Amino acid sequence: MSWPTTPAELDALGQEILAGAPGVITGAEVAFGELTLTGPAATVVEALTYLRDAQGFHQLIDLSGVDYPERAKRFDVVYHLLSMTKNRRVRIKVQTDEDTAVPSAVPVFPAANWYERETFDMYGVFFDGHPDLRRILTDYGFHGHPLRKDFPMTGYVEVRYDEELKRVVYEPVKSVEWRNWDFLSPWEGAERGFAAILPGDEKTAEEGAK
Numbered sequence: 001m002s003w004p005t006t007p008a009e010l011d012a013l014g015q016e017i018l019a020g021a022p023g024v025i026t027g028a029e030v031a032f033g034e035l036t037l038t039g040p041a042a043t044v045v046e047a048l049t050y051l052r053d054a055q056g057f058h059q060l061i062d063l064s065g066v067d068y069p070e071r072a073k074r075f076d077v078v079y080h081l082l083s084m085t086k087n088r089r090v091r092i093k094v095q096t097d098e099d100t101a102v103p104s105a106v107p108v109f110p111a112a113n114w115y116e117r118e119t120f121d122m123y124g125v126f127f128d129g130h131p132d133l134r135r136i137l138t139d140y141g142f143h144g145h146p147l148r149k150d151f152p153m154t155g156y157v158e159v160r161y162d163e164e165l166k167r168v169v170y171e172p173v174k175s176v177e178w179r180n181w182d183f184l185s186p187w188e189g190a191e192r193g194f195a196a197i198l199p200g201d202e203k204t205a206e207e208g209a210k
Contacts, residue, residue: 010035021050025092034089041077041094041102048079048092048108057081057090063105063115065123069149073097075125079105101126122147141170 007030014028014035024046027038039047051057059082066076073095080091096102104127105112116127117136124145127133135142143156157170 007033017051017055020054021047024050034091037090037092039092039094041096041100044077044079044092044094045103045105045108048081048105051081051090051092052108055090056083056086057088059084060105060109060111060115061089063112063119065119065125065147067123067147067149071095073100075123077102077119077125096125098124099126101128103127104129104131106130121145124148 010030011028014030014037017025017035017037018028021039024043025037025039029036037047037051048060060079061082062078062080064078066078068074068076075096075098076093077096078091078093080089082089094102102125104116106116106129113131114136116130117133119125120127120130120133121135121137122145134140138146144151146155152173154173156173158173159168159170161167162169
């Protein structure tokens with residue numbers, strides 16, 4: 001049997017998956033040439049198990065988060081799966097909020113371990129049943145989650161080495177007033193009422209005097 005490649009074939013596959021995992025996978029649509037599935041966060045382990053065992057998606061390529069702060073369930077957790085035997089990909093998305101944990105996919109795909117730690121670190125999404133859920137990219141004392149849309153560009157703390165204490169210390173970010181620096185531009189100087197002197201102008205003046 002040839003594996004689906006056209007939008008119509010992918011849509012048919014989506015309907016097959018919906019029929020094979022009722023209540024576990026609840027939506028299917030074709031986007032960007034790939035099949036995108038949706039379902040409840042509480043049943044994501046069952047959904048991933050079905051896709052692995054019944055549909056041949058044996059490899060977890062990626063797992064990450066997406067932040068939509070205006071939604072009550074502000075986070076999408078997105079899983080990308082690959083079938084090596086059928087050369088096709090599929091993504092499945094579930095929604096959650098800041099307080100509701102998503103079941104860990106580590107029992108189904110051990111590669112989810114570090115992906116879930118990264119999603120927790122960057123977005124603050126919790127994964128229930130994860131064997132070692134702690135930060136992986138930021139420091140242990142880091143405050144906040146950098147990929148949230150409401151995370152300030154300056155962060156919350158800054159790091160410096162204290163010579164007296166002989167160690168690295170964390171301090172609140174000190175706000176710096178916006179300064180309107182006036183960098184002299186030779187092209188704007190005449191318009192401002194003064195002439196900018198550039199290197200080499202003195203030679204031009206000497207040659208003109210001769």
